[in-house]
Amino acid sequence: MLIKEQCILGIEGSGFSVSVGLMDQGIPKGNLFLNTGAPGSESLLSGIDQLLRMLNTPKDGLDGVCVTLGPGSFTSLRICLSTAEALGLGLNIPVYGVDGLVLIAASVPYYAATVKVIQNAYKGEFYSASYDTSSGKAVLKSDLSLIKPDLFYEQLERGDLILGNGIAKLVELQLDLCTKGVVWNQDFQRIASGIGVIEHFLECEVREPSPIPLEPIYIRLPEAELNYEKQFGKS
Numbered sequence: 001m002l003i004k005e006q007c008i009l010g011i012e013g014s015g016f017s018v019s020v021g022l023m024d025q026g027i028p029k030g031n032l033f034l035n036t037g038a039p040g041s042e043s044l045l046s047g048i049d050q051l052l053r054m055l056n057t058p059k060d061g062l063d064g065v066c067v068t069l070g071p072g073s074f075t076s077l078r079i080c081l082s083t084a085e086a087l088g089l090g091l092n093i094p095v096y097g098v099d100g101l102v103l104i105a106a107s108v109p110y111y112a113a114t115v116k117v118i119q120n121a122y123k124g125e126f127y128s129a130s131y132d133t134s135s136g137k138a139v140l141k142s143d144l145s146l147i148k149p150d151l152f153y154e155q156l157e158r159g160d161l162i163l164g165n166g167i168a169k170l171v172e173l174q175l176d177l178c179t180k181g182v183v184w185n186q187d188f189q190r191i192a193s194g195i196g197v198i199e200h201f202l203e204c205e206v207r208e209p210s211p212i213p214l215e216p217i218y219i220r221l222p223e224a225e226l227n228y229e230k231q232f233g234k235s
Helices: 041-054 074-091 100-105 149-154 167-172 194-201 223-232
Strands: 007-012 018-024 027-034 064-070 095-099 114-122 125-132 145-147 161-163 183-185
Touching: 007 041, 007 074, 007 194, 018 041, 018 194, 027 041, 027 194, 041 074, 064 074, 064 100, 064 194, 074 095, 095 100, 095 194, 100 114, 100 125, 100 194, 114 167, 125 149, 145 149, 149 167, 161 167
Parallel strands: 007 064, 064 095, 114 161, 161 183
Antiparallel strands: 007 018, 018 027, 114 125, 125 145
């Protein structure tokens, strides 16, 4: 059975906004974006309850959960992943995880040149990865990494398409993208969403779920671990 033949909840929470969506039999039923200024388990749970209530879908009617694993905010990811795990274990349904940057790249299928996604990682860095979407699917060309804005700018090639909230930082730094011959897009539909997470898995056969506990994608160690190492050394 394909995942698109099931009723699936999607959770995207790699940043300060959280999105939850529902697809049933491959049909998008609803999607909510929640931006309360800071990630919180209360807003996420109430958002899921509200979405399911509006769509007359009981929790025990869900067949699976799809969730982004990161990279992104340590706190938000932990909340979203633990919520997805709790739903999976409590309802005895599979949970599927995927990185959030591929979802953004997949929003522009059949692009002839390279799609480069940059998300603000703060501390003067981007989460970045390059993709080939010419086949209609987002295929990874370079590993997920952390990169400084000026180095990212230097590596741009004519025809590249830039996506992600890191574009605002490039503009703020007055890095002239036009002279590089690249294009960029900040449209709202390029943001990863709860529906977008599910769409990534639609054509997949029902399979073994991601191992629980889910392993978040951080790339850079979270501040809590860095402080621990400074005080106590590596564990």
